[in-house]
Amino acid sequence: MRAIEIQEYGGPEVLRVVEVDVPEPGPGQVSVDVAHAGVNFADLKARGEGYRVPALPFRPGLEVSGRVRALGAGVTGLTVGQEVTALTAGGGYAEVAVAEVATVFPLPDGVDLRTAATLPTVLPTAYALVHAVGRLQRGETVLVQSAAGGVGTVVGQLAKAAGAGAVYGVVSSAAKAEYARTHGYDEVFVGDFEKAVRAATGERGVDLALDPVGGETLRASLASLAVFGRLVSFGNASSAEPWSVGQPELAPTGLSVAAFSVLNLARTAPAALRTLAERAFAKVADGTVSLPVTAEFALPEAAEAHRLMGGRSSTGKLLLSV
Template sequence: MRAIVVTRFGGPEVLELREMEMPVVGPNQILIKVAATSVNFADIKARYGNKGQKQPPFIPGLDVSGTIVQVGSDVREFEAGQRVIAFPSDGSYAQYVVADSILTYRLPDQIDLEMAAAIPIVSFTSYKLLTDIGRLIPGESVLIHAAAGGVGTTAIQLAKILGASQIIGTVSNDEKAETALRAGADHVINTAKDDFVTRVLEFTDGRGVNVILDSIAGQVTEQSLQCLALYGRLVHFGNSSGQVGNIQTKDLHSSCRSVLGFSLGTTRLHHPQLLRDTADKVLEYIENGSLNIVIGNKFSLEDASSAHELVENRRSKGKVLLIP
């Protein structure tokens, strides 16, 4: 089979298309013919050696959509020919992947296979951030940083589905602001032009927002506390800035505010069973049309380096897909 391999740590040029051996299916695993896979910022970090324990050569990628070719001897809930989404065991930039059955999910017939590849990482993450971690209550307000990206545009929609009264996004330029507004944000702040703390306080009559989703870290985290309401929850789930934010304990106890962390990767590794209900809810929303994953670009598998350049340079809007 063909696959993209990180040949050494470095820039997009280290991605190479190679012929690889077909993966071997274990007793509780499933072999999937890949229809599409998505490009995530975590793939960029892994390519540089800044995320995970993998050493080159390795196949990058986290999630796929496709059709089951073979099931392991102990798998009872799936069979060959079924359409699924999954988190593969050893990278997704390939024509075939193997995934554990507990991290594989049946795809409703109404959902297109290519669009389905954009579902797992962004929608599972967004749903967990807003429900289990952020504990969003209908009528509360939400601030979503990096609102034009895959998680951002998905979280905007899910926040609305879950009953948020006001959804504010931050972006880095006006073009991305249009993307976030189309996704359903009530207000979008271009941080290249405006101080987001000042604008959020204006939009909320000085109260601040109830839930903040922060994948940037550094100064953004520190400044976010300045516009977090009493009893508010700041959910930290990434550090795309590469910076470390410092939080003062005095900013928490008397205001009853919380700073919470979440990693979908850690949850997949240690508590994969917690994602089954998440998958059911997300797929229900997509099937009934209330949630639409925004797809910005599609690339062939052999053009993975161009896809990485787009994401790494923060020029992507919505999800970026690779099509084997």
């Protein structure tokens, strides 16, 4: 079968099409004939700096949609040929991928395979940020970094549906701001945002800030919180050095900081992830949220997908069509 592999770290050009044996599922695993694979920023970090890469060569790709090809020993509740979406530990950029059964989900009613490939990482992450970790209450205000990306697109809609008083986004260009405004955002700031947030909230600040960037952006998000505000870190796209915050910064106004990673949750608490994912997918099935596929590439064009996402001009979700 064909798969995309990296044999060294570097730019998009290190993504190579290779012919490899079809993987067989082990106990508790499922193999999937891949229809579509999602492209995520974590894939770019894996390719460029070895993020979550156990060893080289490595095949990227964290989410797929397709049909069950084979069931490993002990797997129940799924059938060969069934349409599913799955979160993988890697290897999604391929004609066949393998995933743990706990992270393989039958397609929700009314959701096709193309849409299903957008679900496994983005939807549970967005749902957790708004509900499980962020614990947004009706009337509260929200600040979202990377508001035009996949997670940001869904968070804006979920926050509005949850009754947020105002949803503010931060993006890197005017074009992205225009896109974000059509997906639940009341106001979108381009570039520097701290003073703009204070002005928009009458100097109060926001109740909940969601940050996938890290570094100076995370610090500015923390400084944008209202009294008793909450910040959730869910990535480090900036690749900044790890930063810690403690009682001296938090105690004066009763702030709190949390973190979330759907990949870590899949490993440490798969049952919790499954519950989270089912609730999140239901929001797509009932029309509460949508995640537009804004660009699609053939499997051998994975490098082009990475160039587009790495250029920070993409919005919504990018897919590989397998």
